[in-house]
Amino acid sequence: MHYRRLEKLGVELSVLGFGCMRFPVKDGKIEREEAAAMLDYAYKNGVNYYDTAWGYHNEESQYFVGEAMRRYPRDSFYLATKMPVWLCKESADLDKYFAEQLSRLQTDYFDFYLLHALDKERFEHSVKLGALEWLTRMKAEGKIKYAGFSFHDETANFAPILDAYDWDFVQIQHNYIDRVHIGSDELYRQLVEQDIPALVMEPVRGGHLASLPEDVEAILKAVNPQRSMAAWALQWVATQENIMVTLSGMSTLEQVKENVATFSQTPFTLSPADLEAVDKVTDKLLSYKTIPCTDCRYCMPCPYGVNIPKMFEIYNRFEMFKNTAIAYQNYSGPLMDMNTRADKCVACGHCLPQCPQQINIPERMVQVHEVLGALKVD
Ligand code: SF4
Ligand code: SF4
Structure with missing residues (x-):
């Protein structure tokens, strides 16, 4: 495993970090034996950064990670979690949720402790709660070693948050599509400029960059036939020097093994020729009219039963692959629960503030149904 040293903090982090939000599940619960084996493999192969949060796996992730990681000396790995600031109604709630x-x-x-998923409103709410002073107090008391935030908002709302506190690190969504699509290159540039270490989430964009359309995949295969699409995405992120940890939300032991192998090989970064190929892929993928949903599921559940991320996934796959038969089958076939389709959206707006990608979900539901609902097969 390769490591990056955070000179400012005096710690060395594995380039691969374990995102604890996509463990295997059965009947809605984490498959604990399988998930523990995944954590074991990662730990024994040098991954030393584990990231969880209050809401992951319907609040089961923190319990499970606590139970699984207590088998290892606490000072042999770095544990990261986050304050769900939107649940805090008053300052005392910060202490309550933290405890x-x-x-x-x-x-x-x-x-590593983060104010979770900040956008403009959540940051203003955090300031009102006194969360910045609270972080300083927690650090002084030794309960938090390093304070940061994760960001999900328009680029323009990043700098005011960055300037408001002496952050030890910041977590951004960054991958070869989102550098352009949501402007994460600009976030990264600001972090480099201010010498603030960056941690990256969604390097494979919720798994979407692990499976590309054939003609797009061919561009990368022509340069390196062996490298998997997921490895291309992960290595692209890690090629940027100010990125300390590339967080991957892994769902199978195979994925853990593959990602560990990716970041244990030398070199683990991309060559200039590789980067050129990735630029071509970026251009090609961005020429498709897809909806930038990352399947984070913060918008769920919809009170009217719409399966929002699934609607976007079917739509995006159709936009990219143009396979009418499969899209029809997925949207109108016997396996589709008609009560969860896009046409059940009543535009109540409940989901809107939850979406970190600022997707206008009700408007997009109309678009999704117009396109997918009109598909016909013989
Ligand atoms: S706007 Fe539509 S998709 Fe969003 S919560 Fe309301 S009904 Fe569900
Ligand atoms: S629509 Fe937004 S909140 Fe919902 S899963 Fe997609 S990115 Fe996440």
């Missing part, structure tokens, strides 16, 4: 997180994760401190 509960320590208990769930069976620890008495966190190495």
Whole structure:
């Protein structure tokens, strides 16, 4: 495993970090034996950064990670979790949720602690709660070693948050599509300029970059026939020097093994010729009219039953692959629960503030149904 040293903080982090939000599940619950085997493999092969959050896996992730990681000396890995600021109604709630997180994760401190999924409104709410002073107090008390935030908003709303506190690190969504699509290149540039270490989430864009249309995949295969599409995406992120950890939300032991192998080989970064090929792929993918949903599921559940991320996935796949038969089957076939389709959206707006990608979900539901609902097969 390759590591990057955060000179400012004096720690060395594995380039691959374990995102604990996509463990295998059965009947809605984490498959604990399989998931523990995945954590074991990662730990034994040098992954030393584990990232969870209050809401992951319907709040089961923190309990599970606490139970699984207590088998290892606490000072042999870095544990990261996040404050769900939107749940805090008053300042005292910061202490309440924090204490509960320590208990769930069976620890008495966190190495990396983030204000979760900040956008303009959530940041203003955090400031009103006194969350910045609270972070300073937690650091002084030794309960948090390093303070940061994760960001999900328009680029223009990044700098005011960055300038408001002496952040130890910042977590951004960054991958070879989103550098252009949501402007994450600009976020990265600002972090480099201010010498703030960057951690990256969604390097494979919720798995979408792991499976590309054939003609797009061919561009990368022509340069390196062996490298998987997921490895291309992960290595693209890690090629940028200010990125300390590339967080991957892994769902199978095979994925863990593949990602560990990707970041254990030398070199683990991309060559100039590789980067050129990725630029071509970016241009090609951005020429498709897809909806930038990352399947984070923050918008769920919809009170009217619409399966929002699934609608976007079917639509995006159709836009990219143009396979009418499959899209029809997925949207109108016997396996589709008609009560979860896009046409059940009543535009109540409940989901709108939850979407970190700022997708106008009700408007897009109309578009999705217009396109997919009109498909016909013989
Ligand atoms: S706007 Fe549509 S998709 Fe969003 S919560 Fe309301 S009914 Fe569901
Ligand atoms: S629509 Fe937005 S909130 Fe919902 S899954 Fe997609 S990116 Fe996440």
